[in-house]
Amino acid sequence: MTRSHSDLLWPVERLPDALEQLAQRQGYGRAGGEIAPPAAAVEPSRVWMFALGDRLGVELEPITPLYHELPDVLERAAPCILQVRRDGVPSYLVLLGTRRGKLRLLARDATAVSVQTKTALALLREEQEATVAEVDQLLGGVEMSPRARERARSRMLLQRLGQAQLRTGWIMRPRRTASRRTLLGDIPSLAAGILVSHTLLSLVLAGSFWLLGRAALQAHLETGWFLGWIAVIACAIPLRMLEVWWQGVFSIRLGTLLKQQLLAGTLKLTPDEVRLDGIGRHFGRVAEAEVVEQLAVGGALLAVLSLVDLILAGGILVLGAGGWPQAMVLVLWVVVAFVLARRHYGVQRAWSSARVEITHDLLERMLGHRTRLAQLPLERWHDGEDIRLSSYSEISKVMDRRTMQLTALLRDGWLVLALLTLLPAFSSGTANPSALAVSVGGILLALRAFDEVAVYFQQVSQAAVSFEQIRDLLLAVGRPELESKVPLEMEGGKPTDAASGTLIEARGVTFRHDARTRPVLENCSFQIAQGDRILLEGPSGGGKSTLVSLLTGLRTPQGGVMLLHALDRATFGSSGWRKRITAAPQFHENHVLSGSFAYNLLLGREWPTSPELRTKAAALCKELGLDELIAKMPAGLEEMIGETGWQLSHGEKSRLYIARTLLQGVELVILDESFASLDPETMRVAQRCVLNHAKALVVVSHP
Numbered sequence: 001m002t003r004s005h006s007d008l009l010w011p012v013e014r015l016p017d018a019l020e021q022l023a024q025r026q027g028y029g030r031a032g033g034e035i036a037p038p039a040a041a042v043e044p045s046r047v048w049m050f051a052l053g054d055r056l057g058v059e060l061e062p063i064t065p066l067y068h069e070l071p072d073v074l075e076r077a078a079p080c081i082l083q084v085r086r087d088g089v090p091s092y093l094v095l096l097g098t099r100r101g102k103l104r105l106l107a108r109d110a111t112a113v114s115v116q117t118k119t120a121l122a123l124l125r126e127e128q129e130a131t132v133a134e135v136d137q138l139l140g141g142v143e144m145s146p147r148a149r150e151r152a153r154s155r156m157l158l159q160r161l162g163q164a165q166l167r168t169g170w171i172m173r174p175r176r177t178a179s180r181r182t183l184l185g186d187i188p189s190l191a192a193g194i195l196v197s198h199t200l201l202s203l204v205l206a207g208s209f210w211l212l213g214r215a216a217l218q219a220h221l222e223t224g225w226f227l228g229w230i231a232v233i234a235c236a237i238p239l240r241m242l243e244v245w246w247q248g249v250f251s252i253r254l255g256t257l258l259k260q261q262l263l264a265g266t267l268k269l270t271p272d273e274v275r276l277d278g279i280g281r282h283f284g285r286v287a288e289a290e291v292v293e294q295l296a297v298g299g300a301l302l303a304v305l306s307l308v309d310l311i312l313a314g315g316i317l318v319l320g321a322g323g324w325p326q327a328m329v330l331v332l333w334v335v336v337a338f339v340l341a342r343r344h345y346g347v348q349r350a351w352s353s354a355r356v357e358i359t360h361d362l363l364e365r366m367l368g369h370r371t372r373l374a375q376l377p378l379e380r381w382h383d384g385e386d387i388r389l390s391s392y393s394e395i396s397k398v399m400d401r402r403t404m405q406l407t408a409l410l411r412d413g414w415l416v417l418a419l420l421t422l423l424p425a426f427s428s429g430t431a432n433p434s435a436l437a438v439s440v441g442g443i444l445l446a447l448r449a450f451d452e453v454a455v456y457f458q459q460v461s462q463a464a465v466s467f468e469q470i471r472d473l474l475l476a477v478g479r480p481e482l483e484s485k486v487p488l489e490m491e492g493g494k495p496t497d498a499a500s501g502t503l504i505e506a507r508g509v510t511f512r513h514d515a516r517t518r519p520v521l522e523n524c525s526f527q528i529a530q531g532d533r534i535l536l537e538g539p540s541g542g543g544k545s546t547l548v549s550l551l552t553g554l555r556t557p558q559g560g561v562m563l564l565h566a567l568d569r570a571t572f573g574s575s576g577w578r579k580r581i582t583a584a585p586q587f588h589e590n591h592v593l594s595g596s597f598a599y600n601l602l603l604g605r606e607w608p609t610s611p612e613l614r615t616k617a618a619a620l621c622k623e624l625g626l627d628e629l630i631a632k633m634p635a636g637l638e639e640m641i642g643e644t645g646w647q648l649s650h651g652e653k654s655r656l657y658i659a660r661t662l663l664q665g666v667e668l669v670i671l672d673e674s675f676a677s678l679d680p681e682t683m684r685v686a687q688r689c690v691l692n693h694a695k696a697l698v699v700v701s702h703p
């Protein structure tokens, strides 16, 4: 059925409806209820789109494809919406996926429609292509076939517009807290496919052993038999290719999922949790994630496949000359394999936690290296290293022993046992050659499986141990996140009548750190009005930074209430609160990330950023007196800074942190001792800039 373009293009006013239907079709989100459309038929703001994603229970990620990337985007980005501009009015194509070389779009009457890729390409590129009308004029004057004209046109357009940016679209993903079924997607069916193809492959191979063995034992090698044997082997080739392909896809999908969940879990940890863990131990745990990914993804599946082989081998042995007794020996040997694997797992646990501790120790030493050089006598630089290394080496030796038992004993032990149990049937001369051939096939299949099992069991045990290290991170994903209850149309603006002028109201706020017996803040009440400029002074350890973390929502008061525009944090949601209040942490808690200067400035805003924001960032840097530094850098705002790049001075970093905070465009800016490292003149300049730009300001400083 052909559909007109207007059937396929969703107008802005129906965007909530389109995204809700898309989410439900994918099984991602929930019904959003009555969601008001954007106020006008213009492209909705990013804040509004993110908030809409929150309401629907999905993640929305903006994409701005280049002209030449569009075919790839259409192929891979679904589910997504892509923007078409006609006469300056935006509307959207809703992409469900691809099927048999065609795109599946959600039409405005909520039906799925198949459309040629070139139709969608033409719609999405229409606006850009209209800017180079001379291409069509040029080709109009040349005689050529319609096909050649089309080819020439697309080549010329690609050359002219290849790097042009198209309009912003949005990719939809399930939330990290979605049900396991949704997150796993097609992973279980891939695993089932691999199991089926592997079982078939093993049966084909067992069949080929049987054919060959029988012919050999009967000394009866006819051409027919031989051709039959080749045909059976040939069947194995496509099955093996299919299995390997599916295994690759399975590993990529599962590995990606694991990484996404880990990142989501890590981001849900509170700063205190990460601090208590220690940076080195935390890093060690994250490094274990890599082990889980590599080993569990490969090893677990292959171990299951080897067990399938062992079950098949058992069945074959029952039919062979050794019969049930030989199958029982196989069962016994499988039990031995599990016992050895369990023992290996025990020692692996001890070895892995020793490894995490040693990583922790190493990182602590690296971080404190300069202090140690300056403060510790030379002979004490390596205190304790030998003891730690020798206990690590002891446990490594035990593990090597257990690994040897697992690899050598299992395989060769099985071969000896299996041949011994076959001996009576063989020596009595009563067994027929077919039965003997079947037994040999079963024994060889089990031999191959034991060979592999020894390796895969080690991998699985290592992965299980590593998994214990990251379990907390994965469990953290499920922690409930406060979701915004502010009406969607008010997202990005002030949610209540701001006539009262009160921005923050704290009443009886109390907070005690976990490790402390007395609260650091007790019954604390204050107000911050819009436009206020407040200096917060107090003695060291008095609780200023703790108060800042409560204001920014990093910590939650244990008593009293903290309101923003007369609403609490539960109403704004965690991210809604953070979007309205930002702090520059103390210097030692802040960080320059390895990336460009511009990236560091606009951290927290959308990236890649808009030209307007970039201009704003450059102007702010000028006001803060950073323009001289940027002029010195060969790549200007694009200069790479951070650990491996241009090293900023203390004062330059401080001003970068101030600019980064101001560029968030929030309602309340908090600067925690941000001026401490500036000389008097630079400090005056920076203060003037901050006073000019912050809508409301709290500066924390020592008296």
Ligand SMILES: Nc1ncnc2c1ncn2[C@@H]1O[C@H](COP(=O)(O)OP(=O)(O)OP(=O)(O)O)[C@@H](O)[C@H]1O
Residues within 6 Å of the ligand: 272, 513, 514, 515, 516, 520, 538, 539, 540, 541, 542, 543, 544, 545, 546, 547
């Ligand atoms: N995670 C924590 N666990 C236990 N105690 C903590 C924790 N964080 C801070 N404290 C303690 O709480 C008190 C207040 O700390 P805070 O950092 O808020 O003080 P401050 O006023 O900002 O100090 P300074 O001016 O020295 O930066 C201090 O005594 C500090 O040791």
